[in-house]
Amino acid sequence: MKKYLLTFALGFVSLTSFAQSTYEKIMIEKIAKLETCKSVDDFQVLANDFDRIGKKEVKEWLPSYYAAFAYIQKGRLLMRDGKMTELSAQANIAEKYLDQAETIAGKDNSEIHLLKKMVFSLKMMENPAERYMTDGMKAMEELKLAEKLDPTNPRVTLIQAEDTYFTPEQYGGSKVKGLEQFKTALEKFNAFKPKTTLDPNWGKGEAEYFLSLDSKK
Template structure:
């Protein structure tokens, strides 16, 4: 009987390990496509993929996190295309997934708070004059939370650099200071190690893009 129970336990452990490795393999494949995406349709496809993974892996927060990230990136593409009236749609979808991620990971997750900041910023950009005191302030609060939880996080530094670089000087922005902050973000990327092969590790390419002067 003991031998049978031991065999069962070992078999269960093997199946669990296989399932975990299979989950990580699929996640790595999808995550690798995120930085290569360029179009609204590509980001939507990935958001749907992460949604399906999340429905199977209900105890994991990363599928919902990456689904939210895909919706935010989709919104950013639309912003560059001048489709400002669609930004809240993507931000709301992102926030739904971030709530799901937070229900698993807890409220003290800097990466989730950073995406909440980005989602709120998207909403604000739909109508900055009307939404600065609501969505704009919420974005600032979420960024402060992310930084307090993980001050060495390069993605926090990256988003701060974006804000400084793209904000007009009369409202406190500065392209010169923004470039300094992009350099700070890049420095942090060189030493910051993600917790696992599938934990958030995006943003370095963007910092390098600005430092290279390609954004001018």
């Protein structure tokens, strides 16, 4: 009887390990695609993929996190193309996924709070004059919390650099200061090691891009 129980236990462990490795394999494949997406449709397809993964892996927070990130990136592309009236819709969907991720991961997750910052920034950009004191303030609060929870998080410094770089000088921005922050972000990226192969590790290429622009002057 003990032999059968042992065989069953080993079989169960093997099945669990196989399921876990399949999940990791799929996630690695989808996460890699975040770097190659070039269009709104690309990010939408990827967001749908992460949504399906999350519905199967209900105990994992990262599928919901990456679904939110895909919607945020989709919104940033729409903003680049001047489609400002569509930003809140994308941000609201991303926020829903972040709430799901937070339910699983807990409230003390720097990466989730950083994406919440980006969500509120998207909402604000739909109408900055009206929403700065609401969504703009919430974005700042989320960024401060993300930094407090993990001061070594290079993505926090990256988004701070973006804000500084693109904010007009009359409102406290500075391209010079922004570039200094991009340098700091890159230093943090070079020292950063994600906890697992699936944990957030995006952003280094963006810091390098802005610094390369400066070097060409």
